Amino acid sequence: MLPPEIHSILEEMRAERIRGASYLARRGAEAYIKLAELLSGEELRKALEEMREEIPVVNRTMVSLYNLSRFIPITDNSGLVRAKAEEFIKLSEEAKREIGNIGSELIDENEVILTHSFSSAVLEIFKAAKKKGKRFRVILTESAPDYEGLALARELESLGIPFEIITDAQIGIFAGKATLALVGADNVTRDGAVINKAGTYLLALACHDNGVPFYIAAESFKLHPELTSDEVEIVERKFKRNHLLIRGYLFDITPWKYVRGIVTELGILVPPKEI
Amino acid sequence: MLPPEIHSILEEMRAERIRGASYLARRGAEAYIKLAELLSGEELRKALEEMREEIPVVNRTMVSLYNLSRFIPITDNSGLVRAKAEEFIKLSEEAKREIGNIGSELIDENEVILTHSFSSAVLEIFKAAKKKGKRFRVILTESAPDYEGLALARELESLGIPFEIITDAQIGIFAGKATLALVGADNVTRDGAVINKAGTYLLALACHDNGVPFYIAAESFKLHPELTSDEVEIVERKFKRNHLLIRGYLFDITPWKYVRGIVTELGILVPPKEI
Numbered sequence: 001m002l003p004p005e006i007h008s009i010l011e012e013m014r015a016e017r018i019r020g021a022s023y024l025a026r027r028g029a030e031a032y033i034k035l036a037e038l039l040s041g042e043e044l045r046k047a048l049e050e051m052r053e054e055i056p057v058v059n060r061t062m063v064s065l066y067n068l069s070r071f072i073p074i075t076d077n078s079g080l081v082r083a084k085a086e087e088f089i090k091l092s093e094e095a096k097r098e099i100g101n102i103g104s105e106l107i108d109e110n111e112v113i114l115t116h117s118f119s120s121a122v123l124e125i126f127k128a129a130k131k132k133g134k135r136f137r138v139i140l141t142e143s144a145p146d147y148e149g150l151a152l153a154r155e156l157e158s159l160g161i162p163f164e165i166i167t168d169a170q171i172g173i174f175a176g177k178a179t180l181a182l183v184g185a186d187n188v189t190r191d192g193a194v195i196n197k198a199g200t201y202l203l204a205l206a207c208h209d210n211g212v213p214f215y216i217a218a219e220s221f222k223l224h225p226e227l228t229s230d231e232v233e234i235v236e237r238k239f240k241r242n243h244l245l246i247r248g249y250l251f252d253i254t255p256w257k258y259v260r261g262i263v264t265e266l267g268i269l270v271p272p273k274e275i
Numbered sequence: 276m277l278p279p280e281i282h283s284i285l286e287e288m289r290a291e292r293i294r295g296a297s298y299l300a301r302r303g304a305e306a307y308i309k310l311a312e313l314l315s316g317e318e319l320r321k322a323l324e325e326m327r328e329e330i331p332v333v334n335r336t337m338v339s340l341y342n343l344s345r346f347i348p349i350t351d352n353s354g355l356v357r358a359k360a361e362e363f364i365k366l367s368e369e370a371k372r373e374i375g376n377i378g379s380e381l382i383d384e385n386e387v388i389l390t391h392s393f394s395s396a397v398l399e400i401f402k403a404a405k406k407k408g409k410r411f412r413v414i415l416t417e418s419a420p421d422y423e424g425l426a427l428a429r430e431l432e433s434l435g436i437p438f439e440i441i442t443d444a445q446i447g448i449f450a451g452k453a454t455l456a457l458v459g460a461d462n463v464t465r466d467g468a469v470i471n472k473a474g475t476y477l478l479a480l481a482c483h484d485n486g487v488p489f490y491i492a493a494e495s496f497k498l499h500p501e502l503t504s505d506e507v508e509i510v511e512r513k514f515k516r517n518h519l520l521i522r523g524y525l526f527d528i529t530p531w532k533y534v535r536g537i538v539t540e541l542g543i544l545v546p547p548k549e550i
Contacts (some may be wrong), residue, residue: 142521144419144442150517166522167419168444169474173509173527199444205480234448242425246417247441252448 001050003038006031013058017146020197021186021222022120025064026092028055032068032085036078048074048081061195061235061251063187063224071221095219095265096121100128103182103217103263111136112179114212116171117197118148119184121217123155125263130161138163139174143197145239145248168199175206185218185262192256192271193229198249204258213260220264229253276325278313281306288333292421295472296461296497297395300339301367303330307343307360311353323349323356336470336510336526338462342496370494370540371396375403378457378492378538386411387454389487391446392472393423394459396492398430400538405436413438414449418472420514420523443474450481460493460537467531467546468504473524479533488535495539504528 002010009031013024032051039047055069072084103125107113113136115122129136138156142165143149149165156163166174175181181203187195194200194216207214237248256271277285284306288299307326314322330344347359378400382388388411390397404411413431417440418424424440431438441449450456456478462470469475469491482489512523531546 141444142516144444147516150519153519164522165519167473168442169416169419169472169477170522170524170527172476172480173473173524174522197444198442198448201447202444202477202481205447205484206477209480241417241422244425244428244440247439247445247449249445249448252445 002047002054003035005038006035006047009034010054010058018118018148018151020117020119020184021062021064022092022096022219024058024062025068025221026089028058028065028068029085029088029092031055032072033082036081036085040078041076044078044081045074045076048072059235060233061186063227064219064221066224067221092219092221095221096124098265099217099219099263100124102265102267103215104128104132104134106180106182106215106263107134107136109135112139112177113137114139114171114174114178114181114203114207115152116141116183116199116203117143118152119217121184121219121263122182123152125182125217126156126161127159130159136161139166139178140164141166141168141171141199143199144168145246148197171199171203172206175203175210175212178207178212181207181212181214182217185216185222186251187227187232188216188218188223188262189227189229189232190224191228192259193232194254194259195232195234195251196254198252201252201254204254208258214258215261215263216259217263220266223264229255277322277329278310280313281310281322284309285329285333293393293423293426295392295394295459296337296339297367297371297494299333299337300343300496301364303333303340303343304360304363306330307347308357311356311360315353316351319353319356320349320351323347334510335508336461338499338502339494339496341499367494367496370496371399373540374492374494374538375399377540377542378490379403379407379409381455381457381490381538382409382411384410387414387452388412389414389446389449389453389456389478389482390427391416391458391474391478392418393427394492396459396494396538397457398427400457400492401431401436402434405434411436414441414453415439416441416443416446416474418474419443420521423472446474446478447481450478450485450487453482453487456482456487456489457492460491460497461526462502462507463491463493463498463537464502464504464507465499466503467534468507469529469534469537470507470509470526471529473527476527476529479529483533489533490535491537493537493539495541498539504530
């Protein structure tokens with residue numbers, strides 16, 4: 001029922017390997033804008049009903065997509081759909097800026113920041129800290145098998161922020177050399193557990209063992225209103241290397257007790273320690 | 276001063292990427308046998324003095340090479356050198372067999388064993404358990420960037436032992452699905468810290484967090500007589516991916532407190548908890 005233009009955006013979103021939940025939510029909002037251009041009236045309403053099913057399953061672990069699909073009303077008013085989708089994008093951009101602003105205050109002079117995978121919220125914090133004239137260094141993982149870390153490295157290179165790249169297996173070694181850890185999230189459950197790129201949990205454990213504060217950066221639309229950590233369903237993409245099948249869970253779950261705080265546009269949330 | 280045949284063995288040892296400390300120690304012993312064939316008298320003595328320097332620096336982290344270089348006397352008697360080198364190989368083989376025998380007793384019916392990198396001692400335990408008719412499953416890491424895990428997978432395939440391969444970053448996820456962890460060691464320091472392929476420390480932390488017993492398998496010649504964990508010098512091999520330089524520490528250090536026991540040919544050693 002959805003127009004081919006929309007199907008091709010959804011397909012592109014499903015194929016995305018490097019960029020995370022924030023990017024996909026924005027791309028999803030753009031799909032809604034496109035939909036509002038193409039359809040109206042009853043056709044639009046039906047397509048919106050379909051989108052409410054389709055958008056979250058692009059990646060079930062990314063709650064931003066779920067929240068986007070709930071943010072857009074089911075209506076036959078294409079102007080309203082367009083306005084809400086644009087509002088979502090604007091709120092996302094403002095959230096990202098504010099996260100940069102708040103999060104950069106965590107960075108002290110000569111901080112050595114350990115991160116994993118590529119989070120646009122974390123990048124925003126680095127940009128804001130750089131703009132404030134802070135000097136700091138980043139240790140980042142290559143993040144196999146899709147190597148999102150290398151994309152982050154290119155961004156840091158162009159910003160003139162010094163960095164070193166490590167293999168994922170060296171997280172434990174470099175946790176001992178870092179003074180702060182900062183990663184993104186695809187989903188924060190109601191009980192404060194952080195769903196993020198596989199390896200994040202290991203980074204949290206290594207930081208805990210080395211006394212390094214471990215922070216998450218995430219827009220509030222990544223907070224899941226209902227889900228608890230034991231209900232999380234982790235998307236898997238198996239792949240082959242030298243003809244051997246490799247398991248490929250994309251995300252892991254870091255319990256709240258290892259998280260010092262979650263930097264959101266609303267401020268730094270401290271996970272509910274009593275749960 | 277060393278003959279070209281010996282230089283080429285040393286070079287091959289330095290270039291080895293997949294096989295570990297036990298293999299290199301054996302190859303080193305073979306270099307001594309070769310040396311005893313080629314030289315005698317004063318020439319041999321001088322060459323042996325050189326070997327005592329050269330063998331340990333093939334890989335400073337691998338104490339088996341250090342211990343081998345101390346096991347072979349500095350003498351002009353080529354028969355003695357040959358006999359000692361052969362004794363070293365024989366003791367290594369006996370040790371490996373006995374580790375298999377002792378270690379396989381840790382494996383209960385339907386055990387799910389998590390391992391990292393490729394340890395010939397761990398493989399020996401798997402072989403012995405299989406021979407005893409035990410049914411168990413192995414979860415193994417691919418172990419980037421040299422993918423020793425894939426070599427282990429081939430061995431398990433040929434033995435008919437069921438296995439699954441995971442990326443290193445998924446260690447945390449699969450620690451929650453394992454019932455036992457078993458890895459090798461390149462070096463066990465005097466204070467019980469385990470030096471093994473980078474990522475081992477993360478595996479130990481994840482096992483600790485999930486209540487999974489974490490064991491090491493290592494011949495007694497991997498126990499360092501003098502070194503303590505804060506004196507360990509970790510060998511690094513940087514490499515490039517997409518023109519970007521990646522840090523490459525080969526090993527990490529797992530403190531004794533995360534180790535349930537070290538399976539040696541002498542029995543299962545419990546690390547000195549009082550240190």
